[in-house]
Amino acid sequence: MQLSFLDTVEHRPHAENRVAELRILLEHHNRRFYQLDAPEIPDSEYDGLFRELTALEEQYPELITKDSPTQRVGGAPVARFRTVTHGVPMLSLENALNEEEIKAKLDARIKKELGLAENAVMSYMCEPKMDGLAVELVYEQGGLAVASTHGDVHAS
Numbered sequence: 001m002q003l004s005f006l007d008t009v010e011h012r013p014h015a016e017n018r019v020a021e022l023r024i025l026l027e028h029h030n031r032r033f034y035q036l037d038a039p040e041i042p043d044s045e046y047d048g049l050f051r052e053l054t055a056l057e058e059q060y061p062e063l064i065t066k067d068s069p070t071q072r073v074g075g076a077p078v079a080r081f082r083t084v085t086h087g088v089p090m091l092s093l094e095n096a097l098n099e100e101e102i103k104a105k106l107d108a109r110i111k112k113e114l115g116l117a118e119n120a121v122m123s124y125m126c127e128p129k130m131d132g133l134a135v136e137l138v139y140e141q142g143g144l145a146v147a148s149t150h151g152d153v154h155a156s
Helices: 005-035 043-059 099-114
Strands: 135-140 143-149
Touching: 005 043
Parallel strands: none
Antiparallel strands: 135 143
């Protein structure tokens, strides 16, 4: 259903309240997942909340803030681990839920990073990590030097 401008304006107060509620919920669940390693809800439920927030922010771009969960990847590093800076940020495919979304997001990201046109033809071979932990392992002189997760993208 397409909303008219009048419908959008009339629903904005509800959207503001729901955006605030979703941000609180997502921050709570981010903390439980990333810092306490004790999630309370399944990933699919979290993803539904995140998609709802994303949709509201797309409909009402003026509600987007820098601290919104939609504006960052991962969470703060767990205090007991040393912080490391990744040579190249570890990025995600933003909770792609099916093969078409994965292909589209991967293709768009690679073309953007390589500076290629959207219609450039690409071939890929990969083993996607559908859910779970992403890890970067750095070996130096034949031995493991650093093992890290994506954390807040820049450090973990």
